[in-house]
Amino acid sequence: MNNGFINNFQCLEFAKWYISNYQPLVREAIKNRFFCVLLDEAQDTSVEQFDILNEIFLGNIPFQRFGDPCQSLYTIFGNAKDAWVPFEEEMERIEISETVRFGEAIAKHVRNVATREYSELASISLNQSYCPYFITYNSTEELVEKYEELIKSTTSSNVTYKLSNKKDSIISLKHEDLKAVFEHYEKSKTNISTSQSLVIKMYNAVVKIIAHEMHSSIKASEELLKTSHEVRIKIAEGIKRAYSFNEFDCLLEQIEHFCEQPISHSRKEEIELLLEGSLSDNSNFLAIEDLEQDIYIGTIHSVKGETHRSTLLLLNSTLKNHIFEVLQLYFIGAGIPVEDLADDIKDEVIKFLKLAYVAFSRPTHLLVIGIEESLLTDEYKTSLVQYGWQEQD
Numbered sequence: 001m002n003n004g005f006i007n008n009f010q011c012l013e014f015a016k017w018y019i020s021n022y023q024p025l026v027r028e029a030i031k032n033r034f035f036c037v038l039l040d041e042a043q044d045t046s047v048e049q050f051d052i053l054n055e056i057f058l059g060n061i062p063f064q065r066f067g068d069p070c071q072s073l074y075t076i077f078g079n080a081k082d083a084w085v086p087f088e089e090e091m092e093r094i095e096i097s098e099t100v101r102f103g104e105a106i107a108k109h110v111r112n113v114a115t116r117e118y119s120e121l122a123s124i125s126l127n128q129s130y131c132p133y134f135i136t137y138n139s140t141e142e143l144v145e146k147y148e149e150l151i152k153s154t155t156s157s158n159v160t161y162k163l164s165n166k167k168d169s170i171i172s173l174k175h176e177d178l179k180a181v182f183e184h185y186e187k188s189k190t191n192i193s194t195s196q197s198l199v200i201k202m203y204n205a206v207v208k209i210i211a212h213e214m215h216s217s218i219k220a221s222e223e224l225l226k227t228s229h230e231v232r233i234k235i236a237e238g239i240k241r242a243y244s245f246n247e248f249d250c251l252l253e254q255i256e257h258f259c260e261q262p263i264s265h266s267r268k269e270e271i272e273l274l275l276e277g278s279l280s281d282n283s284n285f286l287a288i289e290d291l292e293q294d295i296y297i298g299t300i301h302s303v304k305g306e307t308h309r310s311t312l313l314l315l316n317s318t319l320k321n322h323i324f325e326v327l328q329l330y331f332i333g334a335g336i337p338v339e340d341l342a343d344d345i346k347d348e349v350i351k352f353l354k355l356a357y358v359a360f361s362r363p364t365h366l367l368v369i370g371i372e373e374s375l376l377t378d379e380y381k382t383s384l385v386q387y388g389w390q391e392q393d
Contacts, residue, residue: 012048019055027060034061042067042084044074050083070114070357073301076173087116097121099361101307103129106360106367108388112330113356115338125364128158132367133392134384135312136376140181143370146392147295147312154310154366161365166309169296169362170370173317173355178297181314185284185297202239202275206255209271213259231258248272300355303362310366313359315375319348324375326352331369332380332387368392 006014019026030037037057039045042065045053057063065084072082086093097120099107107123109132114121123129133150137143147170155162172178175187211221225232231254238251252271256263263271284297296303303311315324326349329335341349360367369389385391 015052026056030056031061036062039065043069043072045083047083073354076351098124100125102364103127105129105131110360112333113353113360115350115353127364129365131388131390133390135368135370135392136373138373150392161309164309166307167296168310169303169308170312171298171300171303171359172314173300177317182297199239199243205274209255210259242275248275300359304358306362308362309364311359311363312368312370314370323352327356332383
């Protein structure tokens with residue numbers, strides 16, 4: 001802090017100190033300024049954050065929390081408890097239990113790995129979700145080959161899957177779990193520095209595009225941009241929208257305005273593709289010959305909030321126990337309700353269920369699990385098939 005930097009913990013401590021000294025004034029200012037407050041993704045709030053928010057909002061103005069407690073992943077490691085547990089709150093609760101992402105074929109299995117009884121989860125999706133698949137493998141090559149064939153066959157048989165711009169993915173809990181299967185996997189730098197580098201990458205792309213449109217050098221375009229503070233602000237706003245919402249109209253408009261000449265519709269389409277490419281981080285994509293798009297490899301945390309065409313969850317993770325050992329009964333609809341679990345295993349079961357829930361709820365069409373062949377008995381394989389899973393040979 002003496003060097004001008006403040007970390008998250010220090011921010012929270014400072015906020016607590018400020019509120020403890022000026023709480024009445026803060027609450028009054030909030031009440032006068034805002035009609036209500038909506039906290040999105042409330043399940044990702046820490047205990048410290050949630051306490052601060054409650055102190056200034058609760059009982060002061062309408063304070064609505066929105067989220068899915070089954071997806072609270074940030075307490076997986078360590079002994080931290082979930083801050084927001086809506087079913088323990090004594091206040092009116094409205095539940096949104098319909099999904100448009102996936103069909104009933106997937107919804108059935110998402111319900112099974114919820115950390116609470118969730119029979120009300122229903123699909124109203126137009127997507128034709130397939131019955132889920134399981135892949136057994138002895139090597140990376142076998143795993144990838146089987147998944148590749150499944151993607152190809154689905155692409156050829158399902159038009160909406162083929163036309164989808166969503167990714168195919170292979171995910172697991174930890175980076176080392178992925179490294180154990182994919183030798184060249186590297187931890188993706190999806191933190192602030194990556195966000196900054198992608199924004200810088202897009203800015204550099206904008207400079208090159210301006211240079212091309214104005215028939216000038218890149219250096220001359222950079223110098224010209226520096227002379228107009230207002231234009232740089234507008235371009236920055238355009239980059240922000242492109243990065244945050246994948247919307248390029250504002251940025252294209254600013255480029256055209258800066259160049260002081262109209263840009264044709266076809267050229268704008270080319271520029272948009274260039275800008276989209278500048279936001280891509282392809283460090284952990286598995287290139288497969290003959291596939292129209294590569295396969296993303298990453299952790300479950302890295303895909304939280306995303307929608308995929310297909311998702312393959314690798315069952316190769318261990319906390320105290322192995323994920324497959326802990327969850328195998330849940331995959332066939334025979335899992336023990338969380339409230340009936342023994343205390344010595346309850347915490348770990350909840351953690352693995354949350355991970356599976358996030359993974360299972362990513363895909364629109366194809367849900368797949370990957371199991372090392374040595375873990376799978378003939379008896380359990382039969383149970384999977386009887387419950388609706390299909391084996392990908």
